[in-house]
Amino acid sequence: MSEPVKNTLLFVLVGGLILLTGFTQSWNAAILILNMGLISAIMAIGVNLQWGFAGLFNVGVMGFVALGGLAVVLISTPVTPGAWSAGGYGIVLALLLGAATVVAAVFVAQKMSKGRMQTLSIIAILIIGFFVYRAIFDPNAAAVEAIDPAIAGNLGGLNLPVLLAWPAGGLLAAGAAWLIGKTALGLRSDYLAIATLGIAEIIIAILKNEDWLARGVKNVYGIPRPAPVVGYEVDLQNDPGFVARAEWFGLDAVTASTLSVKLGYSLLFLIVLLMLLWMAQKALRSPWGRMMRAIRDNEVAAEAMGKDVTRRHLQIFVLGSAICGIAGAMMTTLDGQLTPSAYQPLRFTFLVWVMVIVGGSGNNFGAVLGAFLIWFLWVQVEPIGLWLMNLITAGMPDGSALKAHLIESAAHMRLLTMGLILLIVLRFSPRGLIPEK
Amino acid sequence: MIVVEDVHKHFGGFHAVDGASLEIQKGSITGLIGPNGAGKTTLFNVIAGVLPPTSGRVFMDGEDITGLPPHELFHKGLLRTFQIAHEFSSMTCRENLMMVPGAQSGESLWNTWFGRKRIANEERALQAKADEVLEFLTIEHLADHKAGQVSGGQKKLLELGRTMMVDAKIVFLDEVGAGVNRTLLMTIADTIIRLNKERGYTFVVIEHDMDFIGKICDPVICMAEGKVLAEGTLDEIKANEHVIEAYLGTGLKNKDKLEAQT
């Protein structure tokens, strides 16, 4: 079987699985899988850009996804009345002072000649800066957090259309990635990995504990939808015109409204995915991509051949992270809420990695395919596991302890089945389903 | 053209380069010889910006280039090859060459999306050039082979080929000859001479093959234990007893015995 035929078949297969969900379960479930699949595909493209193209081992995906989510809150939610005057300006001032402290320390580190004097000045700057920062920051943050803590307690956002939050999420993630890249990109493979992993944890810690920012672990609910493409089901159900159109399709109002909302998201996500895929693909198949592969293969030689490895690494790290940020913003929009404790490395970093590797790292289409397939499995292996358990226990008498135990454990079979499928795919296609050429 | 001023490079307590000073004349092909571990490669690495010197300065055309990163030196026209081949193993041999020239417009992301025409033209020219170099190195049949899967000598050839993709001012060759067939090496020698004559490249060549050195190099510098031991024409060097003792030796001891046997 030729390459393109095989690849098309693989995509058809995954498409078929989703369609099958539609036929056997419900179209809502199917399209939901599709939507999360689209978002996952975007994350996978981001990771693939970094790993597949440039060999950067970023396991801080979660952090950038979370920053995207933060952007949604900061852009699209309404401002909390009184929060800015209560302490918002103070917080900003404190943050600026904090940044100034770091800049000053770096400046001293670069400009002053090495020695005890330099070390002492740096330490002095950092310590004084830290206490000044805390002195301004703490009371102001407390003031903001005191505003109606059960439902607000944060600064709120800019009340802008939520679609703007997507690029903003990308920018926020890019900014963070730039800072991280500047400091950590010199590290090699596994060391970079743990550094990014740690930074992601730090980002989540901030998100969880800085209530004034986005309510911390108390979550932000009710994020607006990207109207008019995506409306609210209840409104649609109350719109006689819509109900009439639904009837014309032979659908009841509830199904039609839920489907139309989900399809609205699908459309938006698909546009973003196709755009990014096109860009990634063009980049890969250009001298730029060639240069990146060269850097991935052998940094020392690439450097000797005039390629600015550090800059290029930074570039691709920022780009890949920005893409993850965009995906994160999209996901928070889809969820309609920001849940900081939902950001777990297993789900947001390693699952995305699994997608890229199973799909085929270094190949954009592979990454996209992997994303759809793995997400499908992540959702659907649970019923498969339950089904398996039911099958196994079918012969056992009702009420037997073993049977109860087995059925009880079905939820854990999800992880087990997931692992099994992962191993099977990688066994028969160790370089991924659509390997790099 | 290149002036090395009292360069030291220490690894822990070990002085790999220990106060080397030398000058490379513009337009020359300078040979750099010396026993294994004399510090030749280390000195190259210091000049080429791979390793920061412990102390000392390096100047190129009067400009202090100490500590500049390799990629900047590349753009100043300073190229080097590696003693242990550093091919881009998952790329084809042709791509290994095509990636070399700097300032390709296709290396800007923006152009990959919005400047496709220009890139296509540039690529065509680059490919022609790369194929020419491959042909010269007698490995044109490997153009589409992954560079990681060619023979040891072929990797060394690729290594040399990369320096031929751009107009360099000065090229540092670290044992291009090791592992390269001698007949081919002589052709390479001819090319080096041609590049030197026609394009005005300056070369600095580390090599242990005296025939090769003899064919192309003047002057020759001999290093030992991190210092410059002797400097002069090859004949002068060959006659220098320190050099003989430390480096050249006096030939096979068992040779006559072997001959006596047969």
Added chain:
Amino acid sequence: MDFLNALVALSNFVLVPAIAYGSQLALGALGVTLIYGILRFSNFAHGDTMAFGAMIAVLVTWGLQAAGIGFGPLPTALLALPFAILGCIVLVLITDRLVYRFYREQKAKPVILVIVSMGVMFIMNGLVRFIIGPDDQRFSDGARFLISARDFKTLTGLDEGLAIRTSQAITVVVAVVAVALLFWFLNKTRTGKSMRAYSDNEDLALLSGINPERVVMITWILVAALATTAGVLYGLDKSFKPFVYFQLLLPIFASAIVGGLGNPIGAIAGGFIIAFSEVTITYAWKKVLTYLAPESLEPSGLVQLLSTDYKFAVSFVILLIVLLFKPTGLFKGKAV
């Protein structure tokens, strides 16, 4: 007296817990670092391997307890340990045969093995929960304390108590012995050296007559022993719960990396660094300072550099700083 009180308070809340936690991390990190050093991949299944080994120990301990067999003041689980290690060895060897060997032969990139190990992690994860369930299990017995806070107070007459748990003491001792043995084994014995040779250059090891499969097997056996020991000691000290073993993975990796991946000494050092940074940076110095400072200067606040919310972040910041100045960890690990 006040000085002594301050010292004891500091030991009780900072030194002793940090040393014990550090040893626990170190034991886990040793396993991770060994796999990394010799088989050259980051094993994400390590946490669940620990859980699996510990689970067997729990089951055997229960059996022993039911049979009325004990180990005096020491926990019965120590008697169960050899069985648990054996069980764990069987599991990892089967896993290697069924899973990892294939990729080794394919000479797959390390990252593939990392992902594969995640698959293994999922499976072990399910297996453990399947057998023993997701709940907390207690299996410690014997004397809980070497010295308890209350006893210490009556003994010394100080205001502050110092508590040392038996499990803490055992952990520290075992960690020290394990690293010494491992170090000796890798650097001094023929088999150990052949393992390092294999990790360095597999093909060349082959050419030297080293049997790669044997090296791999010995590595897994060591890893299983270490993982089980670490898992059991941890379980004795806190409690056995599958999810926590998974959560341990992150600090364990952090320890291994800060010390230098592939380096046993580094793993130990890394464990202590992570543990100490978690405990000290977020420690509220109020109590200690109150003892030390004259009345008039007594601190009014908590004198806490950062709130404990950020303890995890702190250890990662320390890790970052270490890596920025020593890019392959404190003790020069390797990078694949």
Added chain:
Amino acid sequence: EDVKLGVLFGFTGPIESLAPAMGSGAELAMAEVTESGKLLNGATVTASRADTGCIDNGLATSNGERMIADGVAGIIGGDCSGVTGAILQNVAIPNGMVMISPSATSPGLSTMEDNGLFFRTAPSDAREGQVMADILNDRGISSIALTYTNNDYGKGLADAIQSSFEASGGEVTIVAAHEDGKADYSAEVGALASAGGDILVVAGYLDQGGLGIIQAALDSGAFDTFGLPGGMIGDSLPANVGPDLNGSFGQIAGSGGEGAEKYFAMAEAEGFDGSSPYSPESYDAAALFMLAMQAAGSTNPADYGAKIMEVANEPGEKIYPGELAKGLELLAAGQDIDYVGASGVELIGPGESAGSYREIEVTDGENKTVNFR
């Protein structure tokens, strides 16, 4: 007729050890009703379980959709407040499905726009804080150190305890978060000990970080009495900690002993731990669904949704666990009932539960109810 009820809890993930007892609780109620044969002329009720992962919004909403597709008549869940919000907004409201959560206690959920589709059997954390402060004051405690599990539940509860206690003149020496499922709590205990206080209030979970904190605090002699909010009340805590816990006290949502005790006994007969957190609430959530369906004579959420408040609150005959058949009969006869259940259910407005509290003190290694509030 077979009525399907969705049971949507975090069977995997951070609260995987709580979820089984919750699921069993819900299913216990269903089995009771099915056996009675009194629901809607002999309808059977079956549970359809799915996983939320507790923190995985994507998984939770997907599974919610799948339940809808499965044709469930109501969803018992979610468990953690985060995913509950996500399911509510993305699945329940769009599909007009009723949700009763037994455990999502975040105050944020009270104000969420829910079209009258969201209810919960556990009171919001804001209320418990006030109760705890009262208990502390009554016991003459003037200063506390406070640690909470770092999620919306713990944070909300800690906020509530702190503000109520400080308002009544108490001192909170430190408020420190702890993450669940972590390896070590020495740092937290160190900080808490240093700050000092009469007792340590642990707003966490009894088999999660909360246990670890108590254990470490006792071992190091930092505190010997603990304040235990609802998440910390359960038989396993005194069992795990041992006699050192004696004298510690706290409160848990729940009406007088009667309902709860009955439920615990029923659960024990079924072979699971009914006192596991939110297990009673889960039983109640399932019961409310079925009672409301009976009252409306329909399994359509649009019909029975409005009845949930009615069956849960006065007036009417009080219904306890094990008496669901009686409740169904009364409803069938057109009489009012006031479901009390295992946790003393009382709903105040959509998405808000009042609930009363049992004051608990640990004596002789057991949780003893000493008072009601």
Added chain:
Amino acid sequence: MTPAHRKSGATFKVAGGPFLIGDTMTGGYGKGPDILHDCTISANKGEIAVIVGPNGAGKSTAMKALFGMLDVRSGSVRLDGEDITNLSPQDRVIKGMGFVPQTSNIFTSMTVEENLEMGAFIRRDDISQTMEQVYDLFPILRDKRNQAAGELSGGQRQQVAVGRALMTQPKVLMLDEPTAGVSPIVMDELFDRIIEVSRTGLPILMVEQNARQALEIADKGYVLVQGRNAYTGTGKELLADPEVRKSFLGG
């Protein structure tokens, strides 16, 4: 399955022939095209056989084929009257074959001394004697015995590699370009030593690009071109052949 990990098959006795011979070997890497075509290489006791040829001719491939590191699709490998075509590389080491590959031929993270010890891995007797001999041969290695081999200069690494193979005390020694990158004085010493070693009766097979020097000491020379035997003869004969000189020995 890559050949490196394959299980050993049976061996059987064959009478006569040279000590080590790769007889009309044909084969290549993995599923790729054949690199070797009916290529025959042999070495007898006390004999130095040298393989020369252009880059990419298949010299290293032939060595690897002899060592069992790639599939020989037709032809056979025999050692000391035994057909070992189906033996795994480890088992060939045990049979007494020693090999220094052309690239990555040292353990970079181990010290020089440990490298030598690993060379003697299959030996159970006292190795200190041999180690002393290696140090005598390459004095620089004695100075660097406790340094990681990866930190050595190119030529020093080469010396470690050859030393490692000598530590095996093999029955036949195969060297792939042992003198690449070593200084003239060391090259001479190396050749001297190789002559001495061969005098002890050890067959030596080596690939060399320093072909003239190598052929001077060779009893037998092979010129490989595109995987085929192009010229075969004694070292002297090949050196004397003007065609060979011009095309392969650099004039």
